[in-house]
Amino acid sequence: MTDRAVIIRARDVTRRYKLGEEIVWALQGVSLDIFEGEYLSIMGPSGSGKSTFFNMIGALDIPTAGSIEFMGEDLFRLPEDKQAWIRCNQIGYIFQTYNLVMVMTALENVALPMILKGDTRRDANAKAGAILERVGLGHRVDHLPSQLSGGQMQRVAIARALANSPSVILADEPTGNLDSKTGEEIIALLKSLQTDDRVTVITATHDVKMLSVSDRIAWIRDGRLERLEARANVQIDMGSMTH
Amino acid sequence: MEKIGRQVRLPLATAMQISLQGIRIRLGRALVTLSGVVLGIAFLMSVITGEFINAAVKQEREVRNQTTLMSTFVTSEVGAVAGKTLSVAVFGALSAPEQALLAGLAAEHATLRAYGYSGTGVTAVPAGRLGEGSALLLVLGDNPAPGIALGGLMAGMVQPVALDARLRTYPDTPPGRLEHFGIQSAEMLAKAREAERQQGFRTRWIVIISLLVTVIGIANALLMSVTERFKEIGTMKCLGALSGFIRRLFLIESAVIGFVGSFVGLLVGLAFPLLAYGVTFGFPAVFSALDGKRLALSALLCLTAGTALSILAAIYPANFAARMVPASALRSNV
Ligand SMILES: Nc1ncnc2c1ncn2[C@@H]1O[C@H](COP(=O)(O)OP(=O)(O)OP(=O)(O)O)[C@@H](O)[C@H]1O
Ligand SMILES: [Mg+2]
Numbered sequence: 001m002t003d004r005a006v007i008i009r010a011r012d013v014t015r016r017y018k019l020g021e022e023i024v025w026a027l028q029g030v031s032l033d034i035f036e037g038e039y040l041s042i043m044g045p046s047g048s049g050k051s052t053f054f055n056m057i058g059a060l061d062i063p064t065a066g067s068i069e070f071m072g073e074d075l076f077r078l079p080e081d082k083q084a085w086i087r088c089n090q091i092g093y094i095f096q097t098y099n100l101v102m103v104m105t106a107l108e109n110v111a112l113p114m115i116l117k118g119d120t121r122r123d124a125n126a127k128a129g130a131i132l133e134r135v136g137l138g139h140r141v142d143h144l145p146s147q148l149s150g151g152q153m154q155r156v157a158i159a160r161a162l163a164n165s166p167s168v169i170l171a172d173e174p175t176g177n178l179d180s181k182t183g184e185e186i187i188a189l190l191k192s193l194q195t196d197d198r199v200t201v202i203t204a205t206h207d208v209k210m211l212s213v214s215d216r217i218a219w220i221r222d223g224r225l226e227r228l229e230a231r232a233n234v235q236i237d238m239g240s241m242t243h
Numbered sequence: 244m245e246k247i248g249r250q251v252r253l254p255l256a257t258a259m260q261i262s263l264q265g266i267r268i269r270l271g272r273a274l275v276t277l278s279g280v281v282l283g284i285a286f287l288m289s290v291i292t293g294e295f296i297n298a299a300v301k302q303e304r305e306v307r308n309q310t311t312l313m314s315t316f317v318t319s320e321v322g323a324v325a326g327k328t329l330s331v332a333v334f335g336a337l338s339a340p341e342q343a344l345l346a347g348l349a350a351e352h353a354t355l356r357a358y359g360y361s362g363t364g365v366t367a368v369p370a371g372r373l374g375e376g377s378a379l380l381l382v383l384g385d386n387p388a389p390g391i392a393l394g395g396l397m398a399g400m401v402q403p404v405a406l407d408a409r410l411r412t413y414p415d416t417p418p419g420r421l422e423h424f425g426i427q428s429a430e431m432l433a434k435a436r437e438a439e440r441q442q443g444f445r446t447r448w449i450v451i452i453s454l455l456v457t458v459i460g461i462a463n464a465l466l467m468s469v470t471e472r473f474k475e476i477g478t479m480k481c482l483g484a485l486s487g488f489i490r491r492l493f494l495i496e497s498a499v500i501g502f503v504g505s506f507v508g509l510l511v512g513l514a515f516p517l518l519a520y521g522v523t524f525g526f527p528a529v530f531s532a533l534d535g536k537r538l539a540l541s542a543l544l545c546l547t548a549g550t551a552l553s554i555l556a557a558i559y560p561a562n563f564a565a566r567m568v569p570a571s572a573l574r575s576n577v
Binding site: 055058059060061070071073079081082084085086087089090093095099100101102103104108112115117118121160163164 | 247248249250251252253257260261264265268269474475477478479480481482483484485486488568569570571573
């Protein structure tokens with residue numbers, strides 16, 4: 001496992017927030033190598049800095065100190081258009097609050113990353129339709145997010161994350177707003193992306209159900225990496241999880 | 244491993260499409276912003292159109308003023324003219340206000356005895372018998388008529404009062420009162436011109452202020468819509484949108500709203516003065532007075548000004564949205 005290629009390399013990543021006079025150290029020097037094709041879960045209590053770290057490795061926020069290498073390049077030294085290219089082509093984001101564009105239909109939401117990549121509307125819609133079919137929402141393509149259930153919205157978000165066949169899926173508490181059964185379905189879907197599509201899946205989560213599918217678990221506490229656990233030997237029966 | 248590429252800069256058409264879709268779906272909000280533009284441009288256009296029509300009907304208006312001035316003189320001498328006998332001596336050609344005055348007197352059922360003039364309800368009489376039984380003598384026309392004696396014209400009047408519309412001099416001393424009426428002094432003309440100048444000055448100020456208010460209104464509305472869309476902006480950036488693309492979305496949105504708003508505004512701003520002046524001076528007079536080419540030019544000016552000002556107002560909000568760090572844009576819970 002250690003001989004696998006590193007896709008994301010975090011070095012002493014530090015993030016400080018200023019709230020008026022008060023200074024919050026959300027991350028205090030986290031170093032972590034993430035391998036291509038692995039399923040990594042970042043666990044830790046609320047406020048420990050999971051989302052902050054997630055934003056850093058996803059090129060969504062700038063660290064106060066430290067560096068992130070993505071595909072061998074220093075992420076925060078890259079020009080804006082290269083960062084945008086990474087966000088568009090290499091990373092698929094999934095959030096606890098779905099973050100769908102509320103004024104667009106499911107299909108348009110999934111097609112958006114392809115449009116931003118430069119695909120024609122036609123190609124994008126065709127591909128988006130196929131992906132929605134795959135996540136089990138073929139019959140909901142023209143619904144607005146407000147007309148979908150939480151689980152369905154999260155499926156749209158997963159479909160959107162898959163739009164440009166990314167090499168990394170970043171999921172910040174993807175099951176946080178879902179009931180237990182729907183959460184399991186979403187976890188199974190994420191796991192299948194790793195096993196079938198060789199996508200690197202990184203989740204930040206409280207959800208213990210996530211433990212059994214993870215290859216490794218990074219425990220974060222008070223902005224520090226507390227320990228790193230390998231779970232390479234755990235066997236999961238996918239059939240029993242999806243019913 | 245793949246090499247890191249550069250995100251493509253999307254064609255304007257794509258930005259346009261996404262922007263228009265946003266407007267269509269948030270139509271209510273767009274209409275609020277739009278109404279601000281409509282009001283501002285309608286005001287600008289109505290001021291311009293009003294000025295044009297005003298200039299065109301200026302002559303007509305002066306005739307009216309002059310006529311009113313003269314008929315006020317007449318009524319202040321004799322009271323209501325209905326049933327009164329008035330005599331009229333005309334030398335040379337009548338001016339437009341003089342014609343209007345006579346037509347007005349006839350319409351109000353004054354009995355007119357006239358020398359050198361004929362019309363419906365007017366009795367033509369020789370110069371020597373003009374004054375018989377009349378309450379007032381009006382001397383009109385552009386001919387100075389130097390040899391005419393007032394004594395002859397006023398003989399036999401019930402009240403020997405003569406009103407002369409021009410500054411004529413007579414060889415004899417009038418047998419009663421002689422006054423000149425309907426003549427504006429140089430002083431009065433200068434005063435009128437000064438008032439007009441100040442009016443123009445005031446109008447320009449009001450236009451400038453109303454446009455300023457429009458710009459601030461649009462900027463404010465757009466800032467609000469940027470704030471409402473923080474999350475959407477963050478999401479777009481997550482999905483690979485460049486800052487320039489975000490900026491463009493807002494600029495296009497504002498330009499479209501500005502253009503449509505200006506168009507509606509200029510139609511409204513055209514219709515109002517046309518209606519107002521049309522009711523006062525008659526529609527044929529107003530329409531024939533309009534200069535199509537100048538009007539088209541000012542319509543173009545309004546359209547350009549409205550669109551340009553809307554884009555100007557969008558620059559700050561659009562830059563604000565474009566510069567947001569994705570993580571902080573996503574955090575917002577508006
Ligand atoms: N934008 C911000 N401004 C100020 N403080 C922040 C900001 N974002 C995070 N923090 C602080 O940084 C710390 C870590 O926050 P973070 O969101 O990373 O925690 P988390 O592990 O994701 O928690 P949770 O499990 O509740 O999502 C917290 O103390 C939080 O208050
Ligand atoms: Mg979090």
